[in-house]
Amino acid sequence: xxxxxxxxxxxxxxxxxxxxxxxxxxxxxxxxxxxxxxxxxxxxxxxxxxxxxxxxxxxxxxxxxxxxxxxxxxxxxxxxxxxxxxxxxxxxxxxxxxxxxxxxxxxxxxxxxxxxxxxxxxxxxxx
Numbered sequence: 444x445x446x447x448x449x450x451x452x453x454x455x456x457x458x459x460x461x462x463x464x465x466x467x468x469x470x471x472x473x474x475x476x477x478x479x480x481x482x483x484x485x486x487x488x489x490x491x492x493x494x495x496x497x498x499x500x501x502x503x504x505x506x507x508x509x510x511x512x513x514x515x516x517x518x519x520x521x522x523x524x525x526x527x528x529x530x531x532x533x534x535x536x537x538x539x540x541x542x543x544x545x546x547x548x549x550x551x552x553x554x555x556x557x558x559x560x561x562x563x564x565x566x567x568x569x570x
Contacts, residue, residue: 453480456491467499469507476517487516497533505533509544525550529558538564 455478462471473493479485491514497507509531515523529546540562548556 454478455480468497469499469505470494470496484516487518489516490514490520495531497531503535505535507531507533509546513550523550527556529556538566540564 457476458473460471460473462469471494473495475491475493477489477491479487479489492512494510495507497505499505507530509529511525511527511529513523513525514520525548527546527548529544531542531544534541540560542560542562543558545555545557548554
């Protein structure tokens, strides 16, 4: 991966997810802790919480909003922060999940952001 997108190639993350589905509503929070194994941030866990809210509008289509943040090392919170807010659309079937998002970022040189996530579900094996 180019350093423009990820300066530290070696690292990891703890990504717990709490979600709730009530009828057509879906919401989740994701308090991510990342850690670099090399570079200047090695040994300094970083806080990058995310959240999502959406409403199923028709069949397999849901619309909503997603929030992605990065607050930097936990021992220096607030010294650096990035906030990204995206409008999102989700399309799900038994075999395929598509998530599209586009929005605005504050705290980074790239003001406008877009993303696509594709998920494939292999068919169940016959029993």
